[in-house]
Amino acid sequence: NAGVTQTPKFRILKIGQSMTLQCTQDMNHNYMYWYRQDPGMGLKLIYYSVGAGITDKGEVPNGYNVSRSTTEDFPLRLELAAPSQTSVYFCASSQAPPPGQGILDPPGQFFGPGTRLTVL
Amino acid sequence: GQNIDQPTEMTATEGAIVQINCTYQTSGFNGLFWYQQHAGEAPTFLSYNVLDGLEEKGRFSSFLSRSKGYSYLLLKELQMKDSASYLCAVKNDYKLSFGAGTTVTVRA
Numbered sequence: 267n268a269g270v271t272q273t274p275k276f277r278i279l280k281i282g283q284s285m286t287l288q289c290t291q292d293m294n295h296n297y298m299y300w301y302r303q304d305p306g307m308g309l310k311l312i313y314y315s316v317g318a319g320i321t322d323k324g325e326v327p328n329g330y331n332v333s334r335s336t337t338e339d340f341p342l343r344l345e346l347a348a349p350s351q352t353s354v355y356f357c358a359s360s361q362a363p364p365p366g367q368g369i370l371d372p373p374g375q376f377f378g379p380g381t382r383l384t385v386l
Numbered sequence: 387g388q389n390i391d392q393p394t395e396m397t398a399t400e401g402a403i404v405q406i407n408c409t410y411q412t413s414g415f416n417g418l419f420w421y422q423q424h425a426g427e428a429p430t431f432l433s434y435n436v437l438d439g440l441e442e443k444g445r446f447s448s449f450l451s452r453s454k455g456y457s458y459l460l461l462k463e464l465q466m467k468d469s470a471s472y473l474c475a476v477k478n479d480y481k482l483s484f485g486a487g488t489t490v491t492v493r494a
Contacts, residue, residue, distance in 0.1 A: 297480050308473060308484035356428055374419065375482060377428035
């Protein structure tokens with residue numbers, strides 16, 4: 267299994283440009299997440315999805331969009347890049363615990379290697 | 387809202403013990419995670435607590451007190467490779483809220 271893969275690894279954008287950050291997982295996980303991490307800060311949740319066709323906003327969704335047409339893929343779209351979106355972006359996935367198994371079996375999140383984005 | 391606090395930096399000597407504290411005030415609680423993140427890399431899972439008490443995994447242990455909104459990660463027999471950032475994260479339903487991370491520097 268490759269786990270969670272992200273492309274590209276690095277990207278420089280000009281203000282106003284658009285791009286899509288790709289994320290794919292091959293673990294058949296239901297849940298997928300997009301985070302951003304600014305220097306010296308923790309991860310902030312941008313968007314998440316609990317299954318194909320279902321997405322919802324996290325803490326910092328403004329300026330981003332997502333879609334989840336398949337279980338494997340969860341792309342993040344930036345429509346009009348701004349300098350404030352300079353950050354490292356991590357995609358993650360996790361499996362829902364089986365019914366009844368619940369709290370003692372941690373549905374930990376598996377992270378991709380990240381995309382380092384600079385907007386100039 | 388979510389408020390998760392941990393110290394910014396800690397320094398310790400190789401072979402020593404370091405304890406990283408995390409306090410939290412969150413709107414919901416379904417467990418607490420600790421992640422390790424080396425510079426330029428993705429976070430990796432270290433430990434998980436959902437019930438009060440101590441969980442031990444080799445050189446790493448994690449403690450939780452839900453009534454106090456408090457957890458700590460204990461790193462024993464420190465090695466140079468333990469130099470990294472350690473992130474405390476509180477789970478609410480299936481979402482995680484992260485602290486800013488504690489950078490641990492291990493010196494020879």
